[in-house]
Each structure stands twice: as structure tokens, then as C-alpha cells.
Amino acid sequence: MKLMDIYFSLKSDIDVVERRLHDEVHTPQRNLKKASTHLLKAGGKRIRPIFVLLAGKFGNYDVDRLAKVATALELMHMASLVHDDVIDDAALRRGAPTVKSEWGNRMAMYAGDFIFARSLVLLSEVPNVQVHQLLSKSIVSMCEGEIEQIRDFYNVDQNLRTYLRRIKRKTALLLSVSTTLGAMVAECKRETVHALERFGYYAGMAFQIIDDILDLTATPKKLGKPVGNDLRQGNLTLPVLYALQHSPERDVLRANIHRDMTETEAQEAIRIVRSSGxxxxxxxxxxRYMEKCLHALTKLPQxxxxxxxxxxxxxxxERDH
Structure with missing residues (x-):
């Protein structure tokens, strides 16, 4: 089964989510509207909405209720990307100029805040206290993760545990919340909710690790941003942390990673990481995370x-972009 087959099977419901996304970022404030719809127009895989919708299939499937959750979580994801691009001083996102590069830091921060606020307004229509409690705790954890990531920029002495905790909060948490909330809103059995929660978490961990690999191996055209962009910005990912511990050239790598890194140093650092194993x-x-992810699915009805x-x-x- 191909990914496009899944999109096609859910097309009518995904279309509901897409329409709601456009409706939710509408505002009479012209510049804010332009900035808020900018990333939306660039598209995306819509993995989070799909996770919500598919999780709902295991219970009482109601597209209206599920679309509210799916739209809200995708809006949160979009808001985090807008804020990330300000923090990372990123010029490109999905091959297009970022909100930050088009309108500046101030407008980007307000646009991110606006999108995030719209997601909360939409979720307020879901009459389930547990949904709001879970999401609130998750948002707190995501914010803590962002602060930790900023703290560890260019920190060549961070360990694997720090990295795994960071990607849990950065990526895995929202994917886990997507499957969990989809199941909760569909009133699934407790064991089904738990299995879908674990699936989303392990899938999210694998997703971010693959993202970190692609940052160092994919072409700029497929990435939509320069190769090694994370490394240049001081975000030290799993392949880099491994090289810092195991490469015969680890001392050179450590010397090359700093806030004023030149392009020559960045290219040298990328070469060392690629050759390090x-x-x-x-x-x-x-x-390993994918094995756990697939094991979680064995707990669900086939x-x-x-x-x-x-x-x-x-x-x-297996993706390449």
C-alpha cells in the first residue's frame, strides 16, 4: 500500500481538514492573514491529521469531531514551524521563503502566536476535559523542549539521553497526541487508546531521526533547505553526536562546530559526520523505533x-524527503 493510496481513501475527510485550516487562519488583518496563510500554501505531508483520522477508525468515527482535532493539531504544528524559523534564522521552509524572511521576526512571531491561538479556539469546541488536559500538558512539555534545544545549540558535550528527550518533545509528542486524541474523541477502548499512543510516539521518534539523517544526505531540492542546515544552526543531531564520540577526526569536528562557523568549516564537519558511521x-x-511502532499495532484489531x-x-x- 502506497502513501498516496491512503490519502486517496481519506480524501473527502482530508478535504474537510484543508478547508478548516484555511478558514481558521482567516483574519481581516491583511498582513497577518498573508503571513498566516503563507506556510499553509506551501503544503505538507499532513501526517498529524491523517493520524487523527485513522485513529478515529477504531472507534465511533465522526468526521466533524475528528476534523476539529486534526485541524487544531496541524495548526499547532504550523505555529511551531513559524516560531522555529525565527529561532533558527531560517530563510527557506519546504523550498519557499519562510514567514520570517518575508515579513521579519516580529510579524513571524505574531503570526505563529495567532495560528496557535486559533488552534486553541477550535479545540475549545471539543467537549472533553481529558482532551484539554492531555493537550495542555503536551504543550508545556513541547515548550520546555524548545528551550532545551536553544540551550544546547553548539553544545558538543551533550549526550544521547538529551537528544532523545529533545526529539520526543519536538516531534514524537505531537504525533503521539494526534493518535491519542483521535482515539479519545472516537471513544475507543482504553487499551486501543494506549496502543495508538505508543504507535504515535515510536513513529514520531523514528520520523525525527530520519529527518536528521536527511538533513545531512538529501539534496537541497528535496529538503527545501540547505544540506546540513541543522548543523550550521547549532542543532546537533544523532549522526553528529555519534561522530563527536567515535570519529577519528572528532577533535577537528569539535573545533569546527561553533556559533561563527564558516562555510568551509560546515562542509568539513558534514564530511566528517558522513564518514564517521x-x-x-x-x-x-x-x-529499532520502527520495530516498536509496528509492535504497537499488533495490539489493535486487524x-x-x-x-x-x-x-x-x-x-x-524509508522516505527520502
């Missing part, structure tokens, strides 16, 4: 939605 190590780590989640898991681990 770090990429292979990261792939093995992603494979139906079409289970097969679709299995296909998405394989896509996450």
Missing part, C-alpha cells in the same frame, strides 16, 4: 486502518 548508527536507531498505519510507518522509515 553516524548515519548508519542513526538508521539502526530509527529501525482492519484496514491498521494496515494503513503500517504503511505510513514504513513510509516514515
Amino acid at each position: 553516524g548515519l548508519e548508527y542513526a538508521h539502526r536507531m530509527a529501525d 482492519m484496514e486502518a491498521t494496515r494503513q498505519l503500517t504503511a505510513i510507518a514504513h513510509f516514515i522509515n
Whole structure:
């Protein structure tokens, strides 16, 4: 089963989410509207909405209720990207200029805040206290993760545990929340909610590790941003941390990673990481998370939605962009 087959099978419901996304970022403030719709027009995989919708298949499927959750979580994801681009001073996102580069830091921060606020307004329509409690705790954890990431920029002495905690908060948490809330809103059984929560978490961990690999291996055209962009910005990912520990040239790598890194130093650092075995190590780590992800699916009823989640898991681990 291909990813496009899954999109096609859910097309009418994904279209509901897409329309709601456009409706939610509408505002009479012209510049704010332009900035807020800028990233929306660039598209995206819509993994979070798909996770919400597929999780809902295991319970009482109501597209209106699920679309509210799916839209709200995608808006949160979009808001975090807008804020990330300000923090990272990023010029490109998905091959297009970022909100920050088009309108400046101030407008980007307000646009991110606006999108985030719209997501909360939409979620307030979901009459389930547990949904709001889970999401509130998750937002706190995500914010703490962002602060920790900023703290560790260019920190060549950080360890694996720090990295794994960071990507849990940065990526895995929102994917786990997507499957969990989809199941909760669909009134699934407790064991089903738990299995989907674990699936989302492990899929999210694998997703971010693959992202970190692609940052060092994919072409700029596929990435939509320069190769090694994370490294240049001081965000030291799993392959880099491995190289800092195991490469014969680790002392050179440590010397090259600093806030005033030149392009020559960045290219040298990327070469050392690629030759260190770090990429292979990261792939093995992603494979382990994917095994756990697929194991979580064995706890679910074997139906079409289970097969679709299995296909998405394989896509996450095998994608090239």
C-alpha cells in the first residue's frame, strides 16, 4: 500500500481538514492573514491529521469531531514551524521563503502566536476535559523542549539521553497526541487508546531521526533547505553526536562546530559526520523505533486502518524527503 493510496481513501475527510485550516487562519488583518496563510500554501505531508483520522477508525468515527482535532493539531504544528524559523534564522521552509524572511521576526512571531491561538479556539469546541488536559500538558512539555534545544545549540558535550528527550518533545509528542486524541474523541477502548499512543510516539521518534539523517544526505531540492542546515544552526543531531564520540577526526569536528562557523568549516564537519558511521548508527536507531511502532499495532484489531498505519510507518522509515 502506497502513501498516496491512503490519502486517496481519506480524501473527502482530508478535504474537510484543508478547508478548516484555511478558514481558521482567516483574519481581516491583511498582513497577518498573508503571513498566516503563507506556510499553509506551501503544503505538507499532513501526517498529524491523517493520524487523527485513522485513529478515529477504531472507534465511533465522526468526521466533524475528528476534523476539529486534526485541524487544531496541524495548526499547532504550523505555529511551531513559524516560531522555529525565527529561532533558527531560517530563510527557506519546504523550498519557499519562510514567514520570517518575508515579513521579519516580529510579524513571524505574531503570526505563529495567532495560528496557535486559533488552534486553541477550535479545540475549545471539543467537549472533553481529558482532551484539554492531555493537550495542555503536551504543550508545556513541547515548550520546555524548545528551550532545551536553544540551550544546547553548539553544545558538543551533550549526550544521547538529551537528544532523545529533545526529539520526543519536538516531534514524537505531537504525533503521539494526534493518535491519542483521535482515539479519545472516537471513544475507543482504553487499551486501543494506549496502543495508538505508543504507535504515535515510536513513529514520531523514528520520523525525527530520519529527518536528521536527511538533513545531512538529501539534496537541497528535496529538503527545501540547505544540506546540513541543522548543523550550521547549532542543532546537533544523532549522526553528529555519534561522530563527536567515535570519529577519528572528532577533535577537528569539535573545533569546527561553533556559533561563527564558516562555510568551509560546515562542509568539513558534514564530511566528517558522513564518514564517521553516524548515519548508519542513526538508521539502526530509527529501525529499532520502527520495530516498536509496528509492535504497537499488533495490539489493535486487524482492519484496514491498521494496515494503513503500517504503511505510513514504513513510509516514515524509508522516505527520502
